[in-house]
Amino acid sequence: MIDLITTTVSLPFIAVLGLMLLPVVLGLVIWSIRSHRDPKLSIDCDRPVSELLPSLAGLSQGTVYEGNSVELFENGAFFEMMFDEIRAARASIHFETFLWKDGQLGQRLVEALIERRRAGVDVRVMVDGNGGKKMGDEARRRLREAGCRVVMHHPTKLRHIGVVNDRDHRKLVVIDGRVALVGGHCIVDSWLGNAENRERVRDLAVRLRGPVVHGVQSVFSENWVEDTGELFVGDAFFPRLEPCGGVSLHVASVKAEGSPPAVKILHHLAVCVAKRRIRIQNPYFLPDDEAIEALCKAVARGVDVRVMVPSTDASDMPLVQHAAHRNFDKLLEGGVRIFEYQTCLLHQKVMTVDGHWSAIGSSNFDDRSFETNDEITLSVCDETFATQLEEVFERDSRRCVGFKAETWAQRGVWPRCRDNVLHVFNEVL
Template sequence: MFDAITTPVSLPAIALLGLMLLPVLLGLVIWSIRSHRDPSLSVDCDNAVTELLPSMAGLSQGTVYEGNSVELFENGAFFDAMFDEIARALASVHFETFLWKEGRLGARLVDALVERRRAGVAVRVMVDGNGGKKMGDEAKRRLREAGCRLVFHHPTKLRHIGVVNDRDHRKLVVVDGRVALVGGHCIVDGWLGNAEDREHVHDLAVRLRGPVVHGVQAAFSENWVEDTGELFVGDAFFPPLERCGEVAAHVASVKAEGSPPAVKILHHLAVCVARRRIRIQNPYFLPDDEAIEALCTAVARGVDVRVMVPSTDASDMPLVQHAAHRNFHKLLQGGVRIFEYQTCLLHQKVMTVDGSWCAIGSSNFDDRSLETNDEITLSLCDERLARQLEEVFERDVRRCVELDAESWSRRGLWPRCRDNVLHVFNEVL
């Protein structure tokens, strides 16, 4: 009998094999996480969208707030309302934004917040760690020296490496727990003015009064508590709120562990129950296959679906617009009408359904907003506001070029290849 001859495997070889298998293992982990968070959504419902606000709120882990008032603001007019509210603050100002760049607008905001803090008002400011990199040392110094609490969410530090891709994309202000402002405006000078040229931005926001302000305050508290551990309590932050209007609303902001985020559920449900018309304005419109199918299915059942995005030349991120073009042929062939806004960056994140329901907030129509970022979107049943938003859409159409399905299908090989490559790259990021 002869003993079997074995060749010992060296430790370096085992280590090398482990390193080779590591990317495969990580890929499986990422795939598993995404597959569990991205189930195929389906809706079987014949109800009108106005009858479904409790369902929308419940499915997106929110609460319906009755009896609110809502005011719409366009472009730089939003800041007039914001500064008026800050100047009237008696107890607290909570401010949260994704992007803050040094400039005239930022300096004015610092002045307003410092003045209120010196008057004894509690001031808390939260800025995304990446979006606040160009805020300027002077602004940070003045806020902190005045006693304002300034916090950067997930700044670029080694201890944040596990959440480096999780960004705070919300834009909101809550004053005295009684008034809230929500929209897409950033603290950058381009948001001033009236969207008159390529140096400015076209955006929308709303001012809220009534019980729904508690929901916006709760959204602010989420990241504040994560980053500081501070629980702010009492009437200075959550006062009793009486009815002050007739608008029913809910706040979609939850990014549930292991489930589709609230904003994604909200968008999908609204599209699936639309009966007459859908209007969408969004700067970064990259719907996934499921959303594309839902929009095209809406057209097939007789819904007039129109989408407005900035043109590649007007966008601040032209590569993202090219990536979005990859699926435009599916939408156009499915009967979705697509308009490209030419004047400047169209930045509002708005959807209206059947002239009676609307959504407005910080969420883009792409995977980053719907799956990764912290966002806030308001769901509102209000015919007056929906009509205002549809009027904005119709006015903006006059500054658009509508894409044509036949012409789009004849695009050359280079644009198709470029769009496909950029779409893959955008998905990876």
């Protein structure tokens, strides 16, 4: 009788204790996973970045593609080029984006894709399930009825609960397996125009031709195969590609299980080997302590490091900009020069090193892009292209306000508390 009473009392107690310990266990699991994906990176190298493309590619699990052409497009001009390429498609169109909102631009894109599908072109469209919430049922219905395949990546459904935080942040288009477009442009009307006021967005993208297009096509296939199981093969998607320029590139996109993602390794490596100058333009610049240390060490060895971000008033996510301010003290004290773009949301995600190497793509300079999102970043070894991006930086700097360490240090208690709280909140998310 005593044993029965003891057992009866113990079972609820054990259940309650188990429930209390569950958050601790889950926390340890998450910490363990993140710690393996976020080791402290180190490098000892005195060679210039212009000689290290094979190393940059290999360590970020990519392949160097030789003999390509790269063309830079700014703001709304990108879409005019994009629609020209879509109209020229004869075999296949693969379109992938994070953000699509119903509007003039979205409707025009729907019409263009439907027209090509009716002409016999295979059309596949992938939109992030979260970023595409405002795409509109009508757009999806019309595309599907015309024969286009439309997939929403990780929509908010119970079966996706385990991957609800894994977002597809890539923006790319592949035409006939021969032309690829990569950058930061989203299908939202504010990306139209020429970044002339607060209602517009400042952004950059590139058109690629040459063997590297196979690399971009393989990136599109990653989430497409995950969500549909379909393997597309043949010359309509992977034709033989001859060299058509003199630019060497590789594509960083891999998120290896249990290892640091390729885009994080790529950016860290480039900063650590810089000899003369680094230029960064990024809308959400929240480097971790390791990246801050790398940038400040670059300054200490004589590198001119400049970073450009949108102002809090111009940003679409001002709370994130305030969170970013938390690290400005360390960066400014370390000699990093910081500029805030005033005209509108500065959305391009680019970095140049020493006037020889560049990165451009979808990746923000924060832990979400580096460790969680699906991203694509092009690593470009070409002096002409790097010069173009540096000229863009200089031109944009005329619309910026620059900060100085001594002035920033004089901020009041309230701004500092606000920035620290928002930084913690951003880290939790």
